[in-house]
Amino acid sequence: MPLSDFLLRLGDDRLINGHRLSEWCGHGPILEEDIALANISLDLVGQANLLLELAGKEEGQGRTADTLAYFREGTEFRNALIMELPRGDFAFTTTRQFLVSVFDALYLERLQNSKHSDLAGIAAKAFKEVRYHARHSADWMLKLGDGTAESHQRTQASVDELWRFTGEMFEMDALEIDLVEQGVAVDRTALREAWRAEVTRVFQAATLTVPDDGFMQRGGREGRHTEHLGHLLAEMQIVARSFPGAEW
């Protein structure tokens, strides 16, 4: 089912990104930020729940959001690689969130007009939430980039490390091109300029350098992941797999 495959991509991006953020719970640099990271995580996991539930419904084989989240193998996940990279230090987490949230806001703003009405509704809700994520992470990019020598260095290093994972967010394939033609999905390539402009504007204010586009990592949409996803899934899925059907 092409539509459910597409919904898995959207759902998995948020599930894996949300899980990485949840790892900060109890470890945030200050209490307010601990709470903020947990809240952003909650928004993303909530969006993933709605999207995966819809994916299961469109697939029509009785799979729910829970079965999709907890009982798939790594090779069946369709998230972009940038989502699964280990959380790193606070600068790394913040930089990833900023790069992803700006993309997400641009994408969801357009996905609100999808001809698939449930998807349009989920996107409209998620868009409002992600605007807060983008603003919040942009605030931190300014504080860290234009902060101390150490915070600047750590943030620029994170930007340089993450940049080669940003290309995958804009990748289109036959599946999504077809869904764009049907008015269901959004053309990712068309968002590149707007994303770059927004990122550049914030980086300039944050005294950070925008890297040149070079080699870009890819593979997540086809289930080719980094080694890090397996470790993440082991932790995320262990309880559901050890006690199938458990309720709490």
Added chain:
Amino acid sequence: MVGAVRAREEFWDAVRGVLDPEVPVLSVVDLGIVRDVREEGDTVVVDVTPTYSGCPAMRVIEDDITTALKEAGAVSVRVNTVFHPVWTTDWISEDARERLRAYGIAPPTGTAPVNNELIPLQRRVEVVPCPRCGSRTTELRSDFGSTACKAIWYCVSCADPFEYLKPI
């Protein structure tokens, strides 16, 4: 398909009696998340739209609505999740805003800022008066607070933080 009719007042009253578990001065109707209550044969059907995608209170709210309707005599109850139109804090009534303030949570100011610039580099000029002393000398501490729907603000006059139901 059984024809649907607007639910009887006693069922509406039952739903109006269900409070938001996180903000127990607001009912789910005050919040604007109940979009419709109707009867389809023996079944009372309630359309609910989520506040936030990940709000953990939504499941509790659905259970509370079901319980309240059964207590009011409904034979069976179905709670539907609807996504259109998308929930906004603009739907919270004036009266409900006043109750929020009295409870110690600053109500959303103005209307939801959906059409503003994505990332304003200049700090926002939003003024959120302290719900306790009314001072306008307050500052944003974090857009994220104890629940998804609240931000943390700080009142300089009280020298204390307070919660703000943020516009969305």
